[in-house]
Amino acid sequence: MQKRECDVLIIGGGPAGSVCAMTAKMNFPTKEILVVREQELQMVPCAIPYIFSETLGCVENNLVSCAPAQKFGISTLIGRVESVDIEKKTAYMAEYEISFDKLVFATGSRPFVHPALSDSLHLKGVFTVPKNVPYIREMLEYTNNKKSVVVVGTGFIGIEMAMEFAQSGKEVTLVGRSRHILKGSFDSEVATMAEEIIRAANINYIGGEGVEQIIQKDGAVIGMKLQSGILIDTNMVVLATGFKANTDLAEKAQMKFGHYGGIWVDEYMRTENHDIFAVGDCAMRRHFITKEQSKVMLASTSSAEGRVAGSSLYGVKYLKHFSGTIAIFSTVIGDRAFASAGITYEEAKNSNADVVVGAFEGSNRHPVAIPGAKKQYVKLIAMRNGGQIIGGQIVGGEEAGEMINLVGIMIEKGMTIYEAMTVQVATQPKLTAAPTMYPLTIAATMIAQEISKGYVL
Amino acid sequence: MQKRECDVLIIGGGPAGSVCAMTAKMNFPTKEILVVREQELQMVPCAIPYIFSETLGCVENNLVSCAPAQKFGISTLIGRVESVDIEKKTAYMAEYEISFDKLVFATGSRPFVHPALSDSLHLKGVFTVPKNVPYIREMLEYTNNKKSVVVVGTGFIGIEMAMEFAQSGKEVTLVGRSRHILKGSFDSEVATMAEEIIRAANINYIGGEGVEQIIQKDGAVIGMKLQSGILIDTNMVVLATGFKANTDLAEKAQMKFGHYGGIWVDEYMRTENHDIFAVGDCAMRRHFITKEQSKVMLASTSSAEGRVAGSSLYGVKYLKHFSGTIAIFSTVIGDRAFASAGITYEEAKNSNADVVVGAFEGSNRHPVAIPGAKKQYVKLIAMRNGGQIIGGQIVGGEEAGEMINLVGIMIEKGMTIYEAMTVQVATQPKLTAAPTMYPLTIAATMIAQEISKGYVL
Numbered sequence: 001m002q003k004r005e006c007d008v009l010i011i012g013g014g015p016a017g018s019v020c021a022m023t024a025k026m027n028f029p030t031k032e033i034l035v036v037r038e039q040e041l042q043m044v045p046c047a048i049p050y051i052f053s054e055t056l057g058c059v060e061n062n063l064v065s066c067a068p069a070q071k072f073g074i075s076t077l078i079g080r081v082e083s084v085d086i087e088k089k090t091a092y093m094a095e096y097e098i099s100f101d102k103l104v105f106a107t108g109s110r111p112f113v114h115p116a117l118s119d120s121l122h123l124k125g126v127f128t129v130p131k132n133v134p135y136i137r138e139m140l141e142y143t144n145n146k147k148s149v150v151v152v153g154t155g156f157i158g159i160e161m162a163m164e165f166a167q168s169g170k171e172v173t174l175v176g177r178s179r180h181i182l183k184g185s186f187d188s189e190v191a192t193m194a195e196e197i198i199r200a201a202n203i204n205y206i207g208g209e210g211v212e213q214i215i216q217k218d219g220a221v222i223g224m225k226l227q228s229g230i231l232i233d234t235n236m237v238v239l240a241t242g243f244k245a246n247t248d249l250a251e252k253a254q255m256k257f258g259h260y261g262g263i264w265v266d267e268y269m270r271t272e273n274h275d276i277f278a279v280g281d282c283a284m285r286r287h288f289i290t291k292e293q294s295k296v297m298l299a300s301t302s303s304a305e306g307r308v309a310g311s312s313l314y315g316v317k318y319l320k321h322f323s324g325t326i327a328i329f330s331t332v333i334g335d336r337a338f339a340s341a342g343i344t345y346e347e348a349k350n351s352n353a354d355v356v357v358g359a360f361e362g363s364n365r366h367p368v369a370i371p372g373a374k375k376q377y378v379k380l381i382a383m384r385n386g387g388q389i390i391g392g393q394i395v396g397g398e399e400a401g402e403m404i405n406l407v408g409i410m411i412e413k414g415m416t417i418y419e420a421m422t423v424q425v426a427t428q429p430k431l432t433a434a435p436t437m438y439p440l441t442i443a444a445t446m447i448a449q450e451i452s453k454g455y456v457l
Numbered sequence: 458m459q460k461r462e463c464d465v466l467i468i469g470g471g472p473a474g475s476v477c478a479m480t481a482k483m484n485f486p487t488k489e490i491l492v493v494r495e496q497e498l499q500m501v502p503c504a505i506p507y508i509f510s511e512t513l514g515c516v517e518n519n520l521v522s523c524a525p526a527q528k529f530g531i532s533t534l535i536g537r538v539e540s541v542d543i544e545k546k547t548a549y550m551a552e553y554e555i556s557f558d559k560l561v562f563a564t565g566s567r568p569f570v571h572p573a574l575s576d577s578l579h580l581k582g583v584f585t586v587p588k589n590v591p592y593i594r595e596m597l598e599y600t601n602n603k604k605s606v607v608v609v610g611t612g613f614i615g616i617e618m619a620m621e622f623a624q625s626g627k628e629v630t631l632v633g634r635s636r637h638i639l640k641g642s643f644d645s646e647v648a649t650m651a652e653e654i655i656r657a658a659n660i661n662y663i664g665g666e667g668v669e670q671i672i673q674k675d676g677a678v679i680g681m682k683l684q685s686g687i688l689i690d691t692n693m694v695v696l697a698t699g700f701k702a703n704t705d706l707a708e709k710a711q712m713k714f715g716h717y718g719g720i721w722v723d724e725y726m727r728t729e730n731h732d733i734f735a736v737g738d739c740a741m742r743r744h745f746i747t748k749e750q751s752k753v754m755l756a757s758t759s760s761a762e763g764r765v766a767g768s769s770l771y772g773v774k775y776l777k778h779f780s781g782t783i784a785i786f787s788t789v790i791g792d793r794a795f796a797s798a799g800i801t802y803e804e805a806k807n808s809n810a811d812v813v814v815g816a817f818e819g820s821n822r823h824p825v826a827i828p829g830a831k832k833q834y835v836k837l838i839a840m841r842n843g844g845q846i847i848g849g850q851i852v853g854g855e856e857a858g859e860m861i862n863l864v865g866i867m868i869e870k871g872m873t874i875y876e877a878m879t880v881q882v883a884t885q886p887k888l889t890a891a892p893t894m895y896p897l898t899i900a901a902t903m904i905a906q907e908i909s910k911g912y913v914l
Contacts, residue, residue, distance in 0.1 A: 015892050018893060026906055044823055046884070050886060062826065063824075298883075300883060300892035317909075318905070319875065321876040328881050328882065329885075330884075330889070337887075367501050367518065367519050369518035370507065398856060399855060399856060400859075401885055401889045402863060405889075406859060406862050408881055408882060409870070412881060413866070419870075422764050422777075422778050424745075424785050424865055424869060425785065426755075426757060426858065426865065427756060429501065430789045430855070430858075431858025431859075436476050436760050445764070452774075
């Protein structure tokens with residue numbers, strides 16, 4: 001057993017862990033930072049679906065190494081931490097015993113599969129979507145000569161996997177338990193737009209439907225039976241039914257956990273023991289608006305958490321700005337980008353929040369004769385009293401990816417629709433909507449009119 | 458002479474006038490709103506350059522009619538207001554005498570040409586870029602069989618005209634008085650990136666150079682002599698040397714004017730007489746940051762002003778949110794988008810502001826193997842004390858058009874780099890930079906490090 005010492009031990013080298021390491025080195029340059037990660041090369045998590053089509057085409061196009069960290073003077077050890085002794089401030093690996101002053105859990109998440117289906121996971125042809133290089137490589141190889149695939153789960157990863165399989169010429173069935181896809185991120189009228197694109201891509205989308213059984217023969221999947229009795233023949237099933245916090249190590253160390261299984265943390269990502277931090281998918285999250293605990297898992301939120309922890313390890317360097325995740329997402333379905341931030345109208349109603357909605361569809365270029373112009377749909381959700389913006393949904397061209405970040409900042413900074421009505425934006429024919437018809441402004445104006453019960457646009 | 462009555466008379470149907478009319482109708486639905494505009498069909502101002510290439514190809518593709526306004530119950534009269542009697546609350550046209558309760562000047566701007574060159578304006582082949590349909594139609598026709606063109610002026614319109622002419626196969630010379638193009642919007646290192654693209658498009662760019670003389674023969678341009686003695690043969694010259702407020706009517710009515718010739722207005726776009734408003738390019742503007750009067754002319758700012766005036770005609774309906782223009786621009790040069798908001802570093806230094814800069818170049822997609830990935834350069838300028846963000850410049854793909862609006866909202870809402878460091882953004886392989894390397898966040902972090910004189914990334 002080799003002994004090693006460090007000041008800060010970070011377990012995990014995904015977005016949260018690596019950003020935390022870099023930030024820690026910037027803020028506390030004299031400290032020895034050690035990252036332990038299981039894989040030398042890691043995948044960009046949200047680009048995994050693109051490995052399964054021509055977009056990336058192979059695992060190699062989606063690999064990130066630990067080289068940048070080393071350039072900054074951060075040490076890396078490839079391997080697995082078996083246990084941690086919080087009292088003794090020591091972590092144990094097969095060949096190392098590492099003593100630390102501060103510890104950061106950044107152990108990420110792994111696929112969640114409903115217990116009723118977990119027995120099928122060992123079957124040939126049944127997959128989940130873990131952030132595991134050899135697994136994905138093997139899955140890609142298996143995929144190559146398969147004619148059909150059933151994807152279960154209609155969250156972002158499920159939709160993206162289904163679309164990439166369809167693009168590479170497979171017969172795809174997409175099964176979701178909710179009536180509409182991307183539940184929680186989009187209201188049903190927006191989800192319906194996405195479902196139309198999915199069906200137009202020849203995907204057999206079956207919503208509001210559960211899986212009864214994965215049918216096997218000789219240890220390999222041969223089909224699926226849905227709860228309504230529908231039978232589907234297939235040699236490949238992908239279970240994209242969500243992720244759960246990876247907390248085996250933290251459980252052994254008897255840490256405290258949040259409602260959905262993440263390691264309990266305060267606003268500065270500190271556990272009850274202020275020498276121990278947790279960041280990313282393995283940590284507990286709160287919802288920015290409802291203040292309730294949240295199941296949202298996002299690389300961008302993880303990165304933000306890594307920055308917060310990295311600058312708070314030895315005393316708080318910067319006041320924590322945000323409180324909880326605003327659940328800000330984007331994806332591409334067909335030639336449209338779908339993006340969402342904050343709370344949906346349906347979620348707001350369920351939380352009994354008194355909100356008003358404004359939605360407007362214009363063009364993402366102006367005049368509409370500009371080549372490449374696409375429809376741009378913007379929906380805002382605001383508090384009736386005061387008009388504070390608490391949610392937004394955008395369907396448009398690629399610009400929607402950054403436009404939703406604009407809505408995100410409005411939410412984080414507590415902007416009201418009254419401010420948004422006269423917000424100053426750059427508009428340009430080849431890049432944006434018209435200044436006179438900027439959909440965010442129009443949606444805000446519609447809410448103001450609705451609140452004042454005046455003339456509604 | 459026919460008599461007409463209205464509650465609100467708006468003179469001008471450009472972005473400011475038409476948005477003002479719509480907003481007025483929404484806020485004060487019982488009022489009779491009349492817009493007087495000179496042309497039945499008007500062009501989208503910032504798309505005029507695209508008429509001169511395949512992008513739009515003709516004036517018809519860039520026309521907006523007054524039909525939408527009519528749909529909302531707004532009356533329109535095509536013609537010219539000859540004079541206004543403020544005391545009698547009456548406007549005079551050739552065939553109409555219009556009495557009003559509230560008046561809004563929205564008379565826009567027209568090309569500015571240096572007095573030394575204004576004598577050449579009557580020459581065949583010498584043009585400016587006015588928002589005038591018959592003029593642009595005639596100019597396009599003249600352009601058709603010309604092999605070469607000299608564009609004078611390196612603001613947004615000059616650059617866009619030069620690039621569109623080059624794209625349509627002409628030999629283009631671009632002459633600018635400043636050492637670098639797009640002065641005021643970009644610092645020199647960013648302008649240099651744009652100049653490289655312009656030169657790569659075979660444009661002969663000559664910076665830091667004035668026009669000595671436009672050479673003519675028989676009333677037609679045949680060349681140009683620059684101040685350094687350079688002679689250029691050409692049958693076409695476009696003077697894109699800025700715009701000036703169109704205030705003939707306001708001058709006759711003896712209104713008060715601001716430093717750069719715009720009609721003096723307060724924060725609610727009211728003149729000293731609270732029944733008389735002015736919006737858009739004909740009105741005075743203040744700079745959001747320096748608080749000095751500003752020459753910036755932008756359709757998006759005009760639209761925002763139209764909204765403010767339109768909701769303040771009969772008492773202030775909404776508290777004015779912004780104070781002055783943040784000068785937020787974007788354009789496309791070659792396959793790159795260039796965007797700017799707030800103050801540049803050079804301008805800040807000239808104003809003696811104590812600022813710190815952070816700049817980072819990453820990729821606009823992640824991983825970089827994603828098809829279509831381009832470099833994305835983000836520069837932020839912040840106050841050293843407190844870290845408030847006061848400027849930003851972005852060079853990237855099309856996403857830069859909305860990303861600069863994100864910076865704009867940060868500036869308007871007084872966001873600091875400490876908040877920006879952990880701002881929550883949606884990141885997606887096909888739409889944005891990586892969550893771990895989001896350039897806005899990195900630039901903010903670099904500023905924080907520089908301020909704390911810690912370890913600099």
